[in-house]
Amino acid sequence: MRVLVVVLSMMIGAAGCARKAPETPQPTAATADASPPAATAPAKPSTAPPSTVANNPEEEGAKPPQVTTAKPAEPASPSTPAKPSASTPTAEPPAPATPAKPAPSTATAKPAPTKPATPAPTTKPATPPAQTAAKPTAPAPRATSPNPTLDLTALKEQLKSTKAIGLMTKLTLKNQVDDLLDGFRDLYAGKGKNTMPQLRQSYDMLMMKVLSLLQDKDQKLASDIVASREVIWGLLADPKKFAALDV
């Protein structure tokens, strides 16, 4: 009995300790956010005071330092490109920029050209990350396309061995793949009830079923299949290549 009590108490103690871990990362993040505003605030105090007073009451206590970093950027357009790269919350800087400037813009002509200038740098840093994120995905299909047969064999083995799909589901998917292949055979033999667009639709639906089963538990295989999707279709849609397939 004593041993059981000791084991239970240790388990309870261990379970209690596991919950304390998430608390530590939060303070570190807060300190990281607080440090940049302190450095940027002294840089341009002239325009900052009026605008910060207007914006601080609106936002929370943690955000005011971020607003101060955005406002020094407004008066001088060259300073803005540096900051959007550092601060991800780009939505906040443009919002205060537009309401603050209309007042001075009516007085002088200079603020008008600065308006288009400030939104432009803010949007430019936002788009390059998106382009860079898209670029890594694009080279992957290009790299796999030269040798489709090898990919097909590897994908077949990976699909057989993946644990993301259960046995009965794999059997069902195999049945549906066989049905699709029969559809192509019938089409190329001239018996076809199905047309090529219909087969394409069936192919797309089958791909979606497979991907929906894989995407949560085996993302690598899912991305491999997505990458070789058109290559596989190329093999199926070409009668000569289809005849050469060992299926």
Add this chain to the structure above:
Amino acid sequence: MNRRIRTFAYSVLLTGALAAPSFAQDEDALKKDLTSVIALHGQPCGEVVAVKVQKENDYFASCKDGNRYHVYESEKGRVVVDKQ
């Protein structure tokens, strides 16, 4: 003697405690598998909540929405879903 019996009892309890989650995981995996199979056949189910194993690759599945299906592999190697 008493000590040995205690040790044996503890080991049995520990084995049972460790083995129970793996059985539950297997059953959950089977339920998800059958849920996927039934969905792939276009039958309404929602989620399989209970499974009765008849034999290898032969199951009776009860769904959350009240439907029951006989899911099995035919002699031709095709997976069949029969509504009960």
